[in-house]
Amino acid sequence: MKIKRRPLMIMIVMLCIATTLSAMTAEQIMREADERQTYDSSRSSGQFKIKDRFGTKVSTFDAWSKGADESLIEFTSVAERGQKVLRTEDSIYLYYPDAEELIRMQGSALRQGMLGSDISYEDMTGGKDRLSQYDIVLEEDSELVFGRDCHVLTLTAKTRSVPYPKEIVWIDKENFIVMRAEYYTKSGRLLKEMETLSVGTLSGIEVATETRISDKMKTDTETIMILDELEVNIRIDDDLFSLDELSW
Amino acid sequence: MNKRLLHTALRNISRNKRRTILSATAIAVAAMSIVMLFALITGMTNDMAYNLKNYYTGNIQIQHEDYAEFERFNPIHLMVDWEDVKPALEDIEGISAVVARTQFPVSLYIDETNHGAIGVGVDFADEAAYHDVENIVYEGRLPEDGKNEIIMGGTLAHDLKLEIGDRVTMLSTTASRGTNAITMEIVGIASFPVTNMNSAVFWIPLDRAQYFLRMDTGVQSVLIKTDEDVKEKRLIPIIEEALLKETGTTFAVDSWKDINMMFSLLKLAQNVYYFVGIFFFLLGSTVIINTTMMVIFERMREIGTLSALGMHGKELVRLFFLEGVVIATIGSFIGVTFGVVITEILGRVGIDFTDAMSGMDFEISSILYPEVNIPLSIFVFFYSVLIASLASMIPSKKAAKIEPVEALRYI
Numbered sequence: 142m143k144i145k146r147r148p149l150m151i152m153i154v155m156l157c158i159a160t161t162l163s164a165m166t167a168e169q170i171m172r173e174a175d176e177r178q179t180y181d182s183s184r185s186s187g188q189f190k191i192k193d194r195f196g197t198k199v200s201t202f203d204a205w206s207k208g209a210d211e212s213l214i215e216f217t218s219v220a221e222r223g224q225k226v227l228r229t230e231d232s233i234y235l236y237y238p239d240a241e242e243l244i245r246m247q248g249s250a251l252r253q254g255m256l257g258s259d260i261s262y263e264d265m266t267g268g269k270d271r272l273s274q275y276d277i278v279l280e281e282d283s284e285l286v287f288g289r290d291c292h293v294l295t296l297t298a299k300t301r302s303v304p305y306p307k308e309i310v311w312i313d314k315e316n317f318i319v320m321r322a323e324y325y326t327k328s329g330r331l332l333k334e335m336e337t338l339s340v341g342t343l344s345g346i347e348v349a350t351e352t353r354i355s356d357k358m359k360t361d362t363e364t365i366m367i368l369d370e371l372e373v374n375i376r377i378d379d380d381l382f383s384l385d386e387l388s389w
Numbered sequence: 390m391n392k393r394l395l396h397t398a399l400r401n402i403s404r405n406k407r408r409t410i411l412s413a414t415a416i417a418v419a420a421m422s423i424v425m426l427f428a429l430i431t432g433m434t435n436d437m438a439y440n441l442k443n444y445y446t447g448n449i450q451i452q453h454e455d456y457a458e459f460e461r462f463n464p465i466h467l468m469v470d471w472e473d474v475k476p477a478l479e480d481i482e483g484i485s486a487v488v489a490r491t492q493f494p495v496s497l498y499i500d501e502t503n504h505g506a507i508g509v510g511v512d513f514a515d516e517a518a519y520h521d522v523e524n525i526v527y528e529g530r531l532p533e534d535g536k537n538e539i540i541m542g543g544t545l546a547h548d549l550k551l552e553i554g555d556r557v558t559m560l561s562t563t564a565s566r567g568t569n570a571i572t573m574e575i576v577g578i579a580s581f582p583v584t585n586m587n588s589a590v591f592w593i594p595l596d597r598a599q600y601f602l603r604m605d606t607g608v609q610s611v612l613i614k615t616d617e618d619v620k621e622k623r624l625i626p627i628i629e630e631a632l633l634k635e636t637g638t639t640f641a642v643d644s645w646k647d648i649n650m651m652f653s654l655l656k657l658a659q660n661v662y663y664f665v666g667i668f669f670f671l672l673g674s675t676v677i678i679n680t681t682m683m684v685i686f687e688r689m690r691e692i693g694t695l696s697a698l699g700m701h702g703k704e705l706v707r708l709f710f711l712e713g714v715v716i717a718t719i720g721s722f723i724g725v726t727f728g729v730v731i732t733e734i735l736g737r738v739g740i741d742f743t744d745a746m747s748g749m750d751f752e753i754s755s756i757l758y759p760e761v762n763i764p765l766s767i768f769v770f771f772y773s774v775l776i777a778s779l780a781s782m783i784p785s786k787k788a789a790k791i792e793p794v795e796a797l798r799y800i
Contacts, residue, residue: 195459198566239537257567
């Protein structure tokens, strides 16, 4: 009888070992998500659909990035044509065609919405290496968001240099795309929400192509960011992210 | 009898010059103060009404019909098409001038720091027909149409350490509800009559404001100045009809008296001023009463002597009443005359309250010009005479009842 049970026991033990080995830690999940969002270099184009109490307006953009810390957005829609937002390792600069100087965003100005959207300049400042900035805890290993099985992680800031002291993120188990995120103050007040409405494949990479961001401190507003094109690991001149180049 | 009493009264007045001068001076100072106080109040309320009509709303203001509802959100996109509206107003009788303005909040970016301010886009040629716009130039000149030029409130320029020739970059929200920034040169320093404008406001050419704010031919407000004898309420339906016919659009067309808070603020201020005025008026009255009564109480010895010589009670009352009337008439006349003359002079040179009013968020000019109110001055004259005369009767009546022996005990 004992002999007959042994294969079953072995199978259960083997299954447990396999499950343990395959279960990812919170840090591993975060690292995977961060790595998948960060490219050596990229060029993209898309649009912001900004909805407020007066209606919806659309602004189109081209964007370039290099690593996790350098990015440039240039607006191409008529009303904002030529306006640029440059993010360097430690600062954000705005370029306006009719202004003779670059405007460096700092202090409370960073909390302003970019083009009046729900995305603040501050949202651009947080580095993509969240492992070094947050204590990360895996809250739930499985929760469905828009029909996708997700990990649920709670991120608590280790430093004051990040825009939000606390975040809860739902990360797709399969493609490690952040399907939903909530951003809180230290006292637990919800400040902002993000949801991935659509996932698509651009240049062979699975990415969030439609994302909704909603600033909970405003009434009746939301911004939908649509990614139309994406090229990654392309050659980009280093000068593109310099202040001199920004003025041209 | 009365002639003899009047003669005696005049002799008494002239005999004790020091007492007469002191009594008349007290009445004169009280009357003068009242005249000047009410002149200042009249000047302040008229000044506030002038400022509201010239710098804020016009006699009649035209805006997008939803603008007022969303004003706190800076809805710069809720605008009036100036090119459509202007022709509709040209042939309406009773309109003396029309200007278009666009007011917008900005951040002035100076040395990597943002400073809040209020920009106003104005058409300087139209403004010249509306009010004495050259008068606001304290230093430099007015900006020219089509050029990125600013005239900035003096206190604002001083606070930001800016001067003529400096270039300043401003950021604002546009009519497309995005943001924009532009750099302009300061060509003039303004001395706006309103203190809070000096510390927060700058003016730029309307066409540059339209370009900067992506407004095309739109403006935020159209301000209408009406002829002196025209009632705004009568003109508003005519303007509404003309606008509807010309543009096919309904606008918010309001009298300055109906625009949020403005007129009610003025009425409130007026009531506060008059309350303070009445308080001083009563204070002046007590000075007159007190002086007159003291003068008579001090003359008990004289009253006793007159009684001992056979003057009856009623005659005594009449005598002191007549003395009171004569002194009050002289004092009031001198006081009111001085009050009117001084007010006239101050009305021309103005009283500078710049330092006292710095930081006050109120639509009153920092230099005030008191205005003589002739009917009120005449009233003050007769009121002072009446009060002083009546005040002289109270102690006189009491004195008349006192026995000569008792009156002589006051010696």
